[in-house]
Amino acid sequence: MLADSWYSCKDIFNASEKAGYSYIGALKTNRVIFPQGHERLGIKLHKFATLLNIEDFDLVTVKSKQYYIYNYVGKT
Structure with missing residues (x-):
């Protein structure tokens, strides 16, 4: 299932x-x-993003446009 942030819960x-x-x-x-x-306590996503380096992202191409994405698998 693919959805935008409005439906992510x-x-x-x-x-x-x-x-x-x-x-x-x-x-x-x-x-x-x-x-x-x-x-234990979790971290807000905007704060977690400041801890990431460019090496943590994957470069993907969609219809000749390139995007950097981060894959998080875990508890929300």
């Missing part, structure tokens, strides 16, 4: 998983995530 994540789909979508920057090193 725990209920949609769980529903897509229950239906047998993977969820791919954007998150709003005020969301709290729980990446390695922040499992």
Whole structure:
């Protein structure tokens, strides 16, 4: 399932998983995530973004346009 940040929430994540789909979508920057090193309290996405380096991103091409993306798999 592919969605924008408007639809990204725990209920949609769980529903897509229950239906047998993977969820791919954007998150709003005020969301709290729980990446390695922040499992206990979490960290707001906008703060986490400041910790990333260019090497943490993948360059993808869509219709001849290039975008840098970051793949986060984990608890939100």
